[in-house]
Structures are given as C-alpha cells and as structure tokens.
Amino acid sequence: MNDILDIFGMILLLIGGIFLFLGGLGIFRMPDTYNRLQAGTKATTLGGMSVILSVGILEPGWFIKTLVLVIFIALANPISSHALAHANYKRGNKPYLKGGPEYDQYRKVFEPEVKETKDNTTEKVKEEETA
Template sequence: MMELIGSLMILLGAFFLFSAGLGLLRMPDAFTRIQAGTKASTLGNILVLVGLGIYHPDWSAKLLIVAYFVLMTNPLSSHALSRAAHAIGTPMAASTITDALRDAENADKEEGGAG
C-alpha cells in the first residue's frame, strides 16, 4: 500500500513539473515565466521527494535535506532573476497592470528627494 501512495505522490509531482514546463512555454513575458516555473516546480519537486520518501523510507533523511535546499533556493533564485530582469529593463507583457517594484522605487526616490 505504501508503494502505491509513494508512486501516486511521484506521479502528482511529475504532473506539477510538467505544468511548470508548460507554463514556461505559454506565459507571455519573462516575469510570468519565472513565476510559473518556480511555483509549480517547487511543489512538483517536493511531491516527488515525498513520494520517494514514502517509497524508500531509508532515504528520508537525505530527501529531507534535499527538500530543504529546494525550498530555500528556488524562491530565492527566482526573486534574484526577477529583480535582475527588472533592473535591466526587460519588458513586461502588455496585459500587466501594476509594476509594484517600479512604484516602490519611485516612492523611495520621492522620499529621498524631499529631505
């Protein structure tokens, strides 16, 4: 029974990894591609690792360490890539309504210039 549950978790993780790859192809600009690739691939990787942990309980400690690094590095690296893309002026999709980073930078400039 545990092998079946582990296999289902791995299959569910593979589905999320597939959806991350599909998101990279379908999204209109670099920022939404980074978002789609990071969120879905993090969840997919964690589900695969949980499935492997259920399927092979003796690997659990090593898989927990790998899961920790996935949870720490995926969001941080996508944030760094997004900030770098914004800093060099990578264009956003035409449907983008709000640029919160630009708004925050303008507010900082206004506060700095007033004092």
C-alpha cells in the same frame, strides 16, 4: 500499513510528474519573463518536492536524505527566482501589462524625478507654443 504507504508514494510520484510537466509548459506559454518565473518556479518547486519525497516514502531508509533535498529546494527556489526577477527589472525589461502603465507601481522607485521634469518641460513647451 506498508501497502498504504506504497500507494501514497505512488500517488505523490504521479502528482509530482504532472506538476513538473506543467512547469515546463508554463515556462513555454507565458508572455513575459515575470510570468514565466511565476509558472516555472512554483510548479517545479511542488513537483520536485513531491517526486523526491515519494522516493523517500517508497524507500524508507533514504527518508532523511530526501528530506534534506526537499528542504533545500524549498529554500533555494524562491531565492533564485527573486534574484532573477530583481535582476530582470534592473536590466530594463519592463513587465507585460494588460491593464495599462499604472499597473506597474515599481517604476516610481526608479524615475520619480524624471516624471516631474518631463511634465515641466512639456508645460514649458506648451507655454512657448501658446506665446
């Protein structure tokens, strides 16, 4: 029984290490802040959780404490990544869009009126030009 638990812990440890590595690589390779957040937070969340849980399995006396850490990571990481994404958009960093500007639907929240006035002014300018 103990051997099976040990082997399970080792596999979990190895998987966690690989995901932590992938988190770092993803943060390095992705083209803009939002995609970096996606790759970084997801991979490191699972990686950190499984490394910490594997320590709890390999050393059964520490299990409750490691469980506290796992719950903390699962609660804290999405909140901080959400706060960073929100702050980054408020700051004015537009996301990298492959498919064109209509893929950013969040922009409508900030500039609904600006768009209309822009259209009006351009129409007025056109009228003046034609006149």
